[in-house]
Amino acid sequence: MPAQEVAQGWARTGVTVRDAGPDDAVCGVSPRWVALPETVEEVSAVLRVCAEHDLAVVPAGGGTKLHWGPAPERCDVLLDMCCLNEIVEHAAGDLVVRVQAGVTMEALSAALADKGQELALDLPFAEGTTVGGTLAAAVAGPRAFRYGTARDLLIGITVVLADGTVAKSGGKVVKNVAGYDLGKLFTGSFGTLGVIAEAAFRLHPLPADRRWIVAVVDPPDVSGTDPCRAEELAAMLAAAQEEPSAAELDWPHGQGPIWLTVLVEGTAADERARALAGRMGADVVKDIRDEPPPQWGLILDDDVLAEVRFDPSRLTRVLDAVHYSGFSLRGSAVSGRVWLELWGDPGEEKVTEAVTALRGRLDAAGARMTVLATPYEGVQRWGPVGSLPLMRRVKQRFDPGRRMSPGRFVGGI
């Protein structure tokens, strides 16, 4: 591409565009430019220049998950959304907030907490994540069991398409069924359909109180029962009328005892937590605390990271499959969604081998494994997806020139 013409294009937009450096690479693919738009209109202007010159774009927020997914087929422009960092409107009386995509989740939480409210999404990283990145990656945290995931709390979205079109759907009211819900489509789309520029969320009042019940159970084959204790407890917790918000497993290296931490929040949290702990059993409950355990809900190591989804009634089989695999398991026993982390990098061959073996065992257990992050392109990331042909058609309509994060998503979308 004639760089001079592109440079003139940037100049016309008035957007700050700098030459990319080695730190700007996405999975090893270096962009040529980094664009820093400050408004939705500027995002649109940048994308129009990209369309004119057939430049491929990878949108980025805080960059905490930018190394997830396959490398882009090409990347000319890194679209850094950090300057769209305004909380547009917090209508506390309506329990609704409208924010630009570059607002960090910490900044948002702090602003909402001032009014006694929260966006009930748990974040896998303690700092740096943005609203846009949180939506684009749509990672589920512990409390998804009670509040749902990002798509359930998103009520409106403004996106910019590859040709610069600015479009919105939904709005700033919770109850709204007018038109298609583009927000759902863009949530979890990893930047492959367009750029998320602004979002509106439904909020919740901050819980009056919180308690964490910390328990330890044996892994499946030690106790020799089927279903294992963790599964029995998960079934009880999921049906409990004390209504816990989360029940998280933590199983370092997939061996030894399994930590099970239950969150109870809201009015009368202490009373309800004590009742629940009583039903869990004194042999497993170690503590009831009013602070979260260390690293609650966080991803600790995402060099090699997989997500496993399963019916909660298959928990014993999933634990069996992970046992002695070397992967650490963290995640929800009640939602049937856990992360597997490989701590320390044993090298490409071993990672590929370990992932392949584990996927085989998890498939047999009726679970589905998706590799979210790995430095090795040879690792099979996704299992079969029945609706892939429809997904390709959606991609083709939204981004016919394949300029938006090409190749970053399922099936090479």
Added chain:
Amino acid sequence: MLDTLTEALRDVLPADSVISDPVRLRTYECDGLTYHRATPGVVVLVETAEQVARVVRLCNDFAVPFVARGSGTGLSGGALPREDGVLIVTSRMRRILEVDLPNRRAVVEPGVTNLAITQAVREQGYYYAPDPSSQQICSIGGNVAENSGGAHCLKYGFTVNHVEACEIVTPDGDLVTLDRMDPGYDLLGAFVGSEGTLGIATKVTVRLSRAPEAVTTVLAAFESIEQGGRAVSAIIGAGIVPAAIEMMDALSIEAAEAAVACAYPAGAGAVLIVELDGPAAEVERQFARLEEICSGAFELRVAADPEERAAIWKGRKSAFAAVGRISPAYIVQDGVVPRTSLPRVLAEIDRLSAEYGIKVANVFHAGDGNLHPLVLFDDAEPGAGERAEAVSGAILDLCIEHGGSITGEHGVGVDKAKYMPRMFSEEDLDTMQLVRCAFDPRGLSNPGKVFPTPRLCGEVPGVRKGVHPLVESGRAEQF
């Protein structure tokens, strides 16, 4: 064309599944919104997903549009048939295929009624949360198409939050499963609420919810709607998320009283129904707080058991039908405003009502700003219907002005397609069309609904390449 298609349908479906008798066809000429009517070209009563797929593929072969219909209770004309098309009725597909309590879900066919799911699991202490007021009759397939809500969606969300997977027949006639657990785009999220324009659900996996330990329903009577509104604000401000907060004004109370003798406190300018549910300890404390908040009410009734609860809900649930007692004709409107705008919007509705000489009874989901104004008129009076429509439309404009929506739960259908451009820009609507074109490039699946004038797929705005065959044959409009 339709005759040949009808023959072909008879070849692939059981004999009693294809209706072409003009008298029987008229049974299906409208859904719950009776002032839009069209006699379907042909009706098929399907029993399996394979049959749906076969019918849709035949429609493709003949380039004939099709419309899916469940129980026909929709209030926006979403299941309005096409005279030149096939109406695919799913009401024979009413088997509950699986109830899986350990994983809290049920797999059902689309014709299963909303309430039937709850009835199947109630004894085990579970229920299906979305509860549209037609839940005794309305089908899950229709709920999925419309993303139905209900009185309790304030706390528990809508159909889309309670559907885990759908097997669908795509507008091409392929059988595909959209599963929330699949990696990739959230096609399920896009499908739910697409009003039959992206395909037909043939199997739905719903999430079951555990029944709450305690439920307390409170009826608070206020002298004015403003006082009631202040109580609602105070409840939200106190950090309480009730399962439901409903409000009725004096006129709708009068109607409910005439219809079902609900015995709401006499002289009330507004009644508020607040339902708290959850763990007993939580409900107990929230109720104490609620009593303080409602101290301005001149009467407070508390229901502690199901009968008393039913008594409180009776007036509210009958409100739509009840206005028939006080008015010969009426329009049920459905619009949304940010909750905090309610007082201003209600005052504006009063002003409109006075200006046009048309009475408006207000029933609404106060917790989420979803208004259901009942616009009353006498259809025997010349011009009254037009004035009522003008008021009804002006209320939607108010909703848009205040940053709300033209529909909170009834859907756009044919009824509100013309309002879409007031709420959304051309770019917004064109972008939504991209989804439509990905699923339904030929525009055969429930055409004419949701969007005012669909742009044909494959057409670039402003570029004309001769007349499209669909336009030529009068089946589509181009702009």
